[in-house]
Amino acid sequence: MPTEATSTPLPPAAANAHRVTLRFEDGVEKEIEAGADEFVLDAALRQGVPLVYQCRSGSCSTCLGQMVSGTLEMVRDRALSLIASEIAEGKRLLCSSHALAPSVVRLHYPSSLIYAEERRNFEARVAGVEWPVPSVAKLAIALERRDGVSFHAGQYVRIRVPGTEEWRSYSMCSTPRDLPKMEFLVRIIPGGVMSEYLRTAREGERLEVEGPLGAFILHPGKGLHVFVAGGTGLAPILAMIDEIRRASGPKPKMLLSFGCASDKTFFYRDEIELRQWWVPQLSARLSADRVEDQASGLIQGTPVDALGAEAINDPEASAYLCGPPPMIEGARRRLAELGMSPERIYAERFVAS
Amino acid sequence: MAGSERSSSAISASRQYAPYVEAEWGFKNTWYPALFSHELTENGVKGVTMAGHDIVLRRSRGKAYALRDRCAHRGVKMSLRPMCLTAETLSCWYHGFTYGLDDGVLKTIVASPDDPLIGKVRIRTYPVMERAGIIFVFVGDEDFAPLPALEADMPIRITDDANAVAHILDENVYVRGIHRTGNSNWRLAVENGFDPGHLLIHWDNQIVAATDRKLGLGVEPIGEGAIKIIDEPDGPKGIMNMYNTRAYKFIMENKAVNMRARGKNSYYARTSMVLPGILLVEHWPIPGWAQYEWYVPTDDKHHEYWEILVGRCRNEDERREADYLYDNFLEPLGLRDFNDNDLFAREAMQNFYERCDGWNRESLCAFDAATITWRKVAARFNRGIQESPESHNGR
Numbered sequence: 137m138p139t140e141a142t143s144t145p146l147p148p149a150a151a152n153a154h155r156v157t158l159r160f161e162d163g164v165e166k167e168i169e170a171g172a173d174e175f176v177l178d179a180a181l182r183q184g185v186p187l188v189y190q191c192r193s194g195s196c197s198t199c200l201g202q203m204v205s206g207t208l209e210m211v212r213d214r215a216l217s218l219i220a221s222e223i224a225e226g227k228r229l230l231c232s233s234h235a236l237a238p239s240v241v242r243l244h245y246p247s248s249l250i251y252a253e254e255r256r257n258f259e260a261r262v263a264g265v266e267w268p269v270p271s272v273a274k275l276a277i278a279l280e281r282r283d284g285v286s287f288h289a290g291q292y293v294r295i296r297v298p299g300t301e302e303w304r305s306y307s308m309c310s311t312p313r314d315l316p317k318m319e320f321l322v323r324i325i326p327g328g329v330m331s332e333y334l335r336t337a338r339e340g341e342r343l344e345v346e347g348p349l350g351a352f353i354l355h356p357g358k359g360l361h362v363f364v365a366g367g368t369g370l371a372p373i374l375a376m377i378d379e380i381r382r383a384s385g386p387k388p389k390m391l392l393s394f395g396c397a398s399d400k401t402f403f404y405r406d407e408i409e410l411r412q413w414w415v416p417q418l419s420a421r422l423s424a425d426r427v428e429d430q431a432s433g434l435i436q437g438t439p440v441d442a443l444g445a446e447a448i449n450d451p452e453a454s455a456y457l458c459g460p461p462p463m464i465e466g467a468r469r470r471l472a473e474l475g476m477s478p479e480r481i482y483a484e485r486f487v488a489s
Numbered sequence: 490m491a492g493s494e495r496s497s498s499a500i501s502a503s504r505q506y507a508p509y510v511e512a513e514w515g516f517k518n519t520w521y522p523a524l525f526s527h528e529l530t531e532n533g534v535k536g537v538t539m540a541g542h543d544i545v546l547r548r549s550r551g552k553a554y555a556l557r558d559r560c561a562h563r564g565v566k567m568s569l570r571p572m573c574l575t576a577e578t579l580s581c582w583y584h585g586f587t588y589g590l591d592d593g594v595l596k597t598i599v600a601s602p603d604d605p606l607i608g609k610v611r612i613r614t615y616p617v618m619e620r621a622g623i624i625f626v627f628v629g630d631e632d633f634a635p636l637p638a639l640e641a642d643m644p645i646r647i648t649d650d651a652n653a654v655a656h657i658l659d660e661n662v663y664v665r666g667i668h669r670t671g672n673s674n675w676r677l678a679v680e681n682g683f684d685p686g687h688l689l690i691h692w693d694n695q696i697v698a699a700t701d702r703k704l705g706l707g708v709e710p711i712g713e714g715a716i717k718i719i720d721e722p723d724g725p726k727g728i729m730n731m732y733n734t735r736a737y738k739f740i741m742e743n744k745a746v747n748m749r750a751r752g753k754n755s756y757y758a759r760t761s762m763v764l765p766g767i768l769l770v771e772h773w774p775i776p777g778w779a780q781y782e783w784y785v786p787t788d789d790k791h792h793e794y795w796e797i798l799v800g801r802c803r804n805e806d807e808r809r810e811a812d813y814l815y816d817n818f819l820e821p822l823g824l825r826d827f828n829d830n831d832l833f834a835r836e837a838m839q840n841f842y843e844r845c846d847g848w849n850r851e852s853l854c855a856f857d858a859a860t861i862t863w864r865k866v867a868a869r870f871n872r873g874i875q876e877s878p879e880s881h882n883g884r
Contacts, residue, residue: 313511382511382874384630413869414508 154235158185159204164247170235176201176208177230186250187230187243188351194232197483198351201230206239222478244479245351249288258285262341263317265334268403272368273322273334274309277343282316289354289379290372290456290484293318293347295330298337302329305349307458307484309371311378318345321368352458352484354379359452362476363392364439364467366459369486370394370404373458377411377418387417395423395439399432440466448474457483503848506864510848511874515540515675515786517629518872519765520642522668522783522795526622529553534579536568539628539793540786541878544615546624547590549576554590555615555626561595562586574599588612621657621664623797629873637723637872644761644769644781645725650733654771654779655801663811666797667824671784673835675766675792677842678784680863681835682768683760685710685730685737686856690830692750696774696822703752705739709856712736716862719763726870727763728863762863764870774823777801789877790843794832796824 153169156176160166170179177199180187189199194214201208203226210216210223210233218227228241263276277295279285287293292307306320324331354376361380365373373392380387396402401424408420423435423442435442440463453476457467464483472478503510523537529548536545536558545558545568558566560581570582578596580587585599588611595610616627618639625639640658647653655662671678681687685708691697697704708730710716715736717729731737742749758773768782783795798819802808841847853860 381508384873384876385632410505410507413865416869 153179154206155238156180156206156208156235157240158187158201159240159242160247161244162246162248166247172234172236174234175231176228176233176235176241179235180230188245188250189231192231194229197229199230200479201228201233201241201243202226203228204240204242206235207237208233208239208241209236210234219478227479244355245353249351249353257344257346260318260343260345262337262339262343264339265337269401271324271401272403273324273331275306275320275322275334275337277318277320277345279316279318279345285315286312287348288312289375290352291348291350292352292372292484293345293349295320295346296344297329297333298341298343299333300329303346304330307350307352307372307375308348309374311375311382313382321371323368350484352456352482354456355454355480355482357452357454357480358386358388359454360448360450361388361390362443362448362453362455362471363390363394364443364455364457364459364463365392365394366439366463367396367486369459369463369484371458372484373456374404374407374411376456377415381411381415387415390415390418392418392420393423393439393442394420395425395435395437395442397424398426399424399429399434402432402434438463438466440470443467443470443474446474448476451477454480455482457481459486461485461487502853502861506861506868508868508871508874509676509864512676512867512871513674513789514875514877516765516867516871516873517875518633518637519628520618520625520637520639521628521765521785522623523555523626524624525666525668526553526619526624529624532573534568534571534573536566537626537793538787539626540875541788542615542628544626544628545579546617546626547571547573547579549573549590553617553619553624554579555617556588556590556593557612557614559612560584560586561610561612586610590614621662623664629875633872641721641724642763642765642767643725644763644767645719645721645729647771650771652772652777654777655799657779657781657797657799661801661803663800663802663808663815664797665811665815665820666781666795667820668783668793668795669832670787671792671794671832671835672790673792673839674789674842675784675786677835677838678792678794678831679762679766679768680860681831681838682766682782682784683728683730683762683859683863684856685732685760685859686854687831687834690834691827694822694827694830696827697752699818699822700775701752701754703739703741703750703755704758705741705750706743706748707740707856708732708737709740710736710858711738716859718862718866719761720870725763726866727761727767728859728866729761730759730859732757732759764867766867774798774819774827778819780823786875790839794828796828798824 152172156168156170158166166185168180168183168185170176177189194216197217208228214232259280260277263278266274289311292305294303294305296303308318309321310319363373412418421442423437423439427434427436455471457464464485468481471481521539529546531548534547543558544555546555558568560567565583567581572580572582574580577590578587587597589596593612593614595607598604613631618625646656688705688707692706715731717731719725719727756772756776759771761769766784770780773780779799781797785793800811802811
């Protein structure tokens with residue numbers, strides 16, 4: 137599930153500050169003062185501009201910004217996930233950049249993502265638990281009141297495990313249209329607090345939910361949409377596919393590459409096949425790292441392997457990746473080799489907890 | 490809890506055709522009948538609501554036009570008090586906002602001829618096609634392209650029958666019918682239309698007795714090929730109940746309740762349903778004729794029920810005979826008496842489906858295979874699901 141660091145103490149105001157203008161996708165601008173000795177992301181958070189970010193260490197690329205003018209310099213003592221040509225184009229990771237002059241930065245998401253739908257806590261009840269396979273549970277909850285609550289397909293919420301003080305993050309596999317119902321895919325981990333809870337969960341039990349969170353959302357575009365998902369990383373991808381399915385207008389071509397650890401634990405084949413039936417623009421490649429039964433028809437290998445070697449010639453193509461970090465890194469490399477522009481690759485990393 | 494919940498999504502069959510269940514307001518980007526041609530006289534103005542779209546129709550110099558029935562100014566329906574000041578425009582009765590019939594552009598404001606809004610504001614227009622005495626309007630996204638042919642949103646042309654019924658778009662056909670409001674969701678009406686098990690509500694109807702027709706208490710699919718998928722390239726998509734084959738068994742009696750269907754004349758009345766929900770019943774109400782039905786969604790709780798009869802007719806003599814038959818027999822006993830029972834059944838279903846999650850709680854049986862097949866076909870081949878007007882701001 138997505139990592140986050142919302143409670144990290146904010147650094148104090150800095151000296152030698154420069155004005156940095158943050159320009160969101162919807163044209164909204166926010167101005168902050170960023171000192172030469174603090175990172176732009178930290179400065180923004182300190183001044184109440186809640187930019188999206190995940191790792192804060194230069195590796196996840198969530199806090200990517202495009203320098204329009206000015207000078208933002210990235211630190212050199214970190215392994216950064218930007219390649220040299222991207223840096224030359226003015227791409228910067230805000231978690232690892234200092235402002236050396238007044239600057240303007242363009243962000244790849246709308247301000248509405250962080251302002252209009254501020255995260256908040258709300259009450260929900262368990263509406264059902266299903267077990268597609270023993271290692272994956274589908275949890276359905278129903279919000280007690282839906283007024284004002286919405287989210288973007290691909291986002292996640294935090295759920296407090298009933299009877300504990302533990303919070304866990306899960307991406308919705310349902311869409312905003314399904315509200316007040318929300319559904320999640322939970323990877324079952326022996327001894328995990330949510331996993332143990334789900335075994336005895338009862339319909340109607342109260343849950344506390346916080347959200348919505350995350351910047352893993354669809355970006356408008358008519359080009360090919362490549363989706364790569366591993367395990368329960370399928371959840372936000374399914375939400376995105378359903379969002380496209382329900383949206384007005386012509387649908388883009390979509391390629392879903394979905395893989396599980398083994399053919400024995402492969403799940404949701406029927407859900408994917410149904411969507412292929414409903415949406416002729418959707419094709420799917422289904423894989424498992426270990427295939428014991430050849431009759432399963434699954435491709436042996438990772439969902440990255442299953443992408444194949446065919447070049448992606450569509451300059452408007454974009455990709456959405458969700459799964460464990462090695463899958464994401466592998467998919468990024470592979471898609472870049474196949475010709476996809478790195479800035480059109482969006483990812484959400486899942487880590488088990 | 491797993492496995493115990495009847496409406497659980499993994500158990501309910503409804504998940505297989507989820508887009509159909511989502512289509513409360515109907516399918517969009519499709520041709521729907523709006524009015525009979527004779528209902529829109531020269532310079533006439535009428536308002537209709539289809540799949541939540543309020544549409545105003547006007548006929549000028551013989552041609553029918555359709556525009557959004559909401560003045561850009563204060564949102565009133567222009568059809569409430571029709572005002573036509575020129576042959577090329579439609580005016581709002583309230584402040585005189587005057588729109589071009591063919592492009593919806595504001596041409597003038599009666600009370601403000603130099604207003605800067607003129608030429609800049611517009612209301613959307615809808616494509617119109619007038620065939621077989623019916624005005625069809627293409628309802629859906631304004632930018633949908635390419636526009637499908639009307640034939641794609643029509644029942645198929647019958648080719649496997651030596652005595653094939655006429656197609657509504659053929660030359661030399663007789664087309665007459667009625668339309669009226671049905672108080673149910675459009676899907677309940679569609680499913681009632683071709684339901685092989687629903688003959689029970691018709692077994693003792695006047696027209697069945699009058700024609701001594703062997704209709705049965707129901708028909709049950711018993712073999713492969715009972716339900717044929719209609720999937721014409723760029724053409725109609727839907728299903729056909731192959732009542733003319735041995736794959737369907739006609740139930741003539743049920744000894745458990747000592748009930749027996751009567752009738753000696755066993756001419757089959759094959760049914761098919763194509764998107765967006767158009768029924769064709771061959772050789773009904775009498776052999777050689779065909780009944781067409783549309784169930785145009787008005788909103789999520791009402792539909793406009795169109796019942797059209799199509800027969801062959803080559804000259805005025807035949808037309809006179811057909812009129813006599815239609816006025817004194819086919820409409821009163823067929824479209825009215827017989828189909829009144831269908832309206833009754835749909836309206837009776839509405840409560841359960843609206844208030845009790847009927848789509849997940851129904852208990853279907855053997856003869857409902859056609860219904861499920863239809864739902865799956867509709868889930869795949871529709872051109873889009875109409876959102877409620879609230880959720881798309883009345884766009």
